Amino acid sequence: xxxxxxxxxxxxxACEEPNPGGTYGGNRVACSxxxxxxxxxxxxxxxxxxxxxxxxxxxxxxxxxENQTCQFMTxxxxxxxxxxxxxxxxxxxCRRVDTPPKIFxxxxxxxxxxxxxxxxxxxxxxxxxxxxEDAAAMGSPTNDAATAVxxxxxxxxxxxxxxxxxxxxxxxxxxxxxxxxxxxxxxxTNSATAGYCAEGTTFAHGSTCTAQCRDGFAPHQITHTCTTxxxxxxxxxxxxxxxxxxxxxxxxxxxxxxxxxxxxLCCDVFRFDVFGxxxxxxxxxxxWEVRFCCGELQEEWRFGAWLQRAITARPRLRVEWERMSxxxxxxxxxxxxxxxxxxxxxxxxNEAPGPLAALLLGDSSRAFEYNLATENETAVVYDSExxxxxxxxxxxKWGRVALLxxxxxxxxxxxxxxxxxxxxxxxxxxxxxxSSYLYHLKRPPFEYWMYQTNPPDCHHCDFEAWRSVFAPCxxxxxxxxxxxxxxxxxxxxxxxxxxxxxITKMLMNMNRWQxxxxxxxxxxxxxQANLTAALRRVAEFFLPTRPALGARPVRRGGLRLLWGAxxxxxxxxxxxxxxxxxxxxxxxRLALNHSAGGASGAGWEAxxxxxxxxxxxxxxxxxxxxxxxxxxxxxxxxxx
Numbered sequence: 001x002x003x004x005x006x007x008x009x010x011x012x013x014a015c016e017e018p019n020p021g022g023t024y025g026g027n028r029v030a031c032s033x034x035x036x037x038x039x040x041x042x043x044x045x046x047x048x049x050x051x052x053x054x055x056x057x058x059x060x061x062x063x064x065x066e067n068q069t070c071q072f073m074t075x076x077x078x079x080x081x082x083x084x085x086x087x088x089x090x091x092x093x094c095r096r097v098d099t100p101p102k103i104f105x106x107x108x109x110x111x112x113x114x115x116x117x118x119x120x121x122x123x124x125x126x127x128x129x130x131x132x133e134d135a136a137a138m139g140s141p142t143n144d145a146a147t148a149v150x151x152x153x154x155x156x157x158x159x160x161x162x163x164x165x166x167x168x169x170x171x172x173x174x175x176x177x178x179x180x181x182x183x184x185x186x187x188x189t190n191s192a193t194a195g196y197c198a199e200g201t202t203f204a205h206g207s208t209c210t211a212q213c214r215d216g217f218a219p220h221q222i223t224h225t226c227t228t229x230x231x232x233x234x235x236x237x238x239x240x241x242x243x244x245x246x247x248x249x250x251x252x253x254x255x256x257x258x259x260x261x262x263x264x265l266c267c268d269v270f271r272f273d274v275f276g277x278x279x280x281x282x283x284x285x286x287x288w289e290v291r292f293c294c295g296e297l298q299e300e301w302r303f304g305a306w307l308q309r310a311i312t313a314r315p316r317l318r319v320e321w322e323r324m325s326x327x328x329x330x331x332x333x334x335x336x337x338x339x340x341x342x343x344x345x346x347x348x349x350n351e352a353p354g355p356l357a358a359l360l361l362g363d364s365s366r367a368f369e370y371n372l373a374t375e376n377e378t379a380v381v382y383d384s385e386x387x388x389x390x391x392x393x394x395x396x397k398w399g400r401v402a403l404l405x406x407x408x409x410x411x412x413x414x415x416x417x418x419x420x421x422x423x424x425x426x427x428x429x430x431x432x433x434x435s436s437y438l439y440h441l442k443r444p445p446f447e448y449w450m451y452q453t454n455p456p457d458c459h460h461c462d463f464e465a466w467r468s469v470f471a472p473c474x475x476x477x478x479x480x481x482x483x484x485x486x487x488x489x490x491x492x493x494x495x496x497x498x499x500x501x502x503i504t505k506m507l508m509n510m511n512r513w514q515x516x517x518x519x520x521x522x523x524x525x526x527x528q529a530n531l532t533a534a535l536r537r538v539a540e541f542f543l544p545t546r547p548a549l550g551a552r553p554v555r556r557g558g559l560r561l562l563w564g565a566x567x568x569x570x571x572x573x574x575x576x577x578x579x580x581x582x583x584x585x586x587x588x589r590l591a592l593n594h595s596a597g598g599a600s601g602a603g604w605e606a607x608x609x610x611x612x613x614x615x616x617x618x619x620x621x622x623x624x625x626x627x628x629x630x631x632x633x634x635x636x637x638x639x640x
Contacts, residue, residue: 041070063099064132100169101131101138103161111178113205114154121145124177129163138165145177154181180205183226190214197224250281250293267294267463269306269501273408274460288455295463303462303500307625310508311632329399330360330542331419333509335406335502336459337435339425339524343403345568345587346538347394355564357394357401360542364396406460406502412509421542422519426510426637429503429629430622433495434612438605440483440495450480462501469497488608489615496621503629510636521640531571535561 041047047070063071108125124145131138141161149157157177164170182204185197190213195201197209209224250262259265266272266281276282276290332347334340348354353364393402402419427435440450449457456470458479473482479498483491513519520541526534539561566574569591578588616622 038069038071041068043068046070099132101129101134101163101165101171103141103163103171103173104128104130105161105173105175110175111180111205112149112151114152114179114181116151116179118146118149118151120151121149121177124159124175127161127173129171131163131165134165138163149177149179151179154179183209183224185209186224188213263294263297263302267297269409269462270413271410273410274462274501286455291455291463291466295467298462298464300464303464303504304624307500307504307628310504310511311628313508313511328393328395328402328419330401330421330423331404332356332401332423332425333404333407334425335427335432335506336499337432337439338427338506339522339527340403340405341591342524342527342570343405343423343425345570345591346565347401347403348568349392353394354568355561356538356542358564359539359560360401361394361396361398364394364401367393367395367400406505407509409505409508412505412512420518422513423538423541424509424513424519424521425524426506426521426633427523427525428633429499429507430613430616430626432499432503433492433626434609434616436499437483437491437495437612438609440480443480451478453478458498460502461498465497465500469494488611489619492612492616493619493621496619496625500625503625507629507632507636510633514636514639527565527570528572531565532562535565 041064047064065071105127106125110124112120127141127143129138129141141163143159143161145159148159155178157179158174159177160172160174162170162172182202185195185201185203186209188196188211192212192214194212196211196213197203198212199207199209203209203226205226207226209226211223250266262281264271266277271277276285276294278285282290282293332343334343344354346354346356348357349366353361357364392405393400395401404422440447443450447459449459453476456466456475456478458466458469461469469479469482470477483494486494510521513521520537522534522537526537565571567585567587569575569588572591575584575588575591578584579592584592616626
């Protein structure tokens with residue numbers, strides 16, 4: 001008959017918690033969570049909607065991920081269930097996967113001073129828990145800090161935090177908590193009577209030790225900051241991570257002053273050597289800040305231009321020497337590995353005067369001065385905390401004689417600051433590199449800069465070289481550590497980076513002083529080859545300028561020099577003989593340890609020297625830096 005009756009009914013589809021309840025409760029369908037599809041979605045709600053609208057006849061579970069993907073999972077034990085209310089209504093459920101909670105540990109200071117109360121543990125950076133299912137009902141994390149951290153014992157401790165949701169699933173995280181000891185004042189030879197640190201025998205974490213030495217001595221580093229649990233690990237207040245901020249501040253300064261050439265204002269090595277313009281750009285700045293900022297400003301092309309400037313400069317036909325009251329009467333100029341040991345032995349670095357100082361000054365004492373400048377820009381460039389701006393010298397009523405080690409370029413340019421007689425120690429650049437490599441492998445204790453890490457130091461190297469040397473270790477290693485881990489070829493390249501600026505300065509000084517009768521240019525090897533002849537040259541150069549000392553013939557002066565030089569270890573044969581007879585003084589032992597021939601393992605060293613000489617010409621940096629430097633050096637020596 002075709003008669004019929006119809007009615008409409010709303011069928012609700014919904015998502016619920018992992019164990020549904022309420023109006024649509026009772027769904028206990030279990031899914032194996034086999035992945036079906038993964039789709040990119042905009043947010044959590046979109047993932048949920050896609051699940052609800054799935055056309056599959058199976059129960060579909062879902063999970064939303066933070067990378068904005070939605071994963072659907074199927075293969076369930078059932079599809080539907082019936083509401084037991086006398087109707088035929090069916091309700092389908094989309095099951096949401098229960099995920100473990102997440103834990104977040106905030107950054108911040110996680111350390112205490114030794115002896116802090118256990119209540120201090122509550123001040124550690126925050127830890128929070130989140131959970132997709134529990135949401136705001138998620139509880140706080142638990143931790144074992146009270147039992148894991150011993151606040152009465154310095155050290156590092158691991159604290160574990162645990163987040164647990166209502167379903168019993170847990171997620172944990174850990175942080176290192178440090179209990180820091182006070183630092184003990186360093187034990188330093190020739191420290192002040194009251195102690196090395198002006199603040200006392202200990203100084204707490206975060207506080208500073210101000211170094212103080214007895215008269216006639218100066219600290220290599222003025223301040224030390226206690227930074228770790230170690231009793232001997234001190235640091236400056238600047239770290240590599242602050243480099244970007246320092247550079248921004250410097251650029252802001254330039255913009256404020258309308259300066260386009262920040263390099264010229266702040267870092268030009270011909271104006272400030274490798275210390276930067278302290279009075280304008282880096283006032284009260286740490287060495288970290290100077291090196292990072294100037295390293296960023298030094299373009300790659302600059303050093304090539306400096307070297308070209310050195311080897312193409314025309315020598316001065318005449319050098320005008322002016323006298324100033326503060327300038328020493330005599331000077332010995334040396335650079336790293338060009339004859340500094342010979343120079344210091346001639347003058348006498350310790351209390352007793354060396355043979356040359358005794359000859360020129362009689363009974364003399366040691367003295368230090370900051371830069372030799374007076375009425376010029378240099379007087380405001382440096383402050384007392386900059387290393388190597390102090391000149392070491394000996395003085396008596398007869399005058400002063402100074403060791404100008406690696407002299408600052410701008411001070412050399414200002415000829416009014418130079419002594420009236422200079423003994424200039426030079427060496428062929430390639431030999432400087434090889435000798436430096438062999439010497440540094442021995443880890444000499446006097447080269448303190450080799451072991452510094454905060455900041456690391458490559459001994460008067462230019463700013464680009466500093467970055468090239470220490471960037472591979474993220475500026476956290478010492479020069480000695482870098483050198484000893486490298487094969488021969490790379491180690492020699494490292495030495496070229498380190499020494500290229502001082503070699504350039506040596507060549508510039510050789511060229512500018514070439515025609516001056518007031519400068520005597522010598523090589524340290526001359527003292528090894530024929531000590532008597534070398535000392536006679538020194539006597540002939542210095543003695544005629546000292547009429548106030550009375551009539552001292554050059555021959556007699558040369559003999560006095562020879563006798564004194566032997567006692568100071570400059571005659572290696574005499575040193576070996578004396579030490580072989582058990583008459584080895586401190587000076588003689590030092591000379592033998594310093595010399596290649598007197599050191600143990602000399603055969604191994606000679607073999608390594610031969611290998612280095614063979615490898616050096618194959619290096620790109622040798623071709624770019626050392627080869628032209630050698631050629632210019634050879635030409636200047638031939639013209640002497």
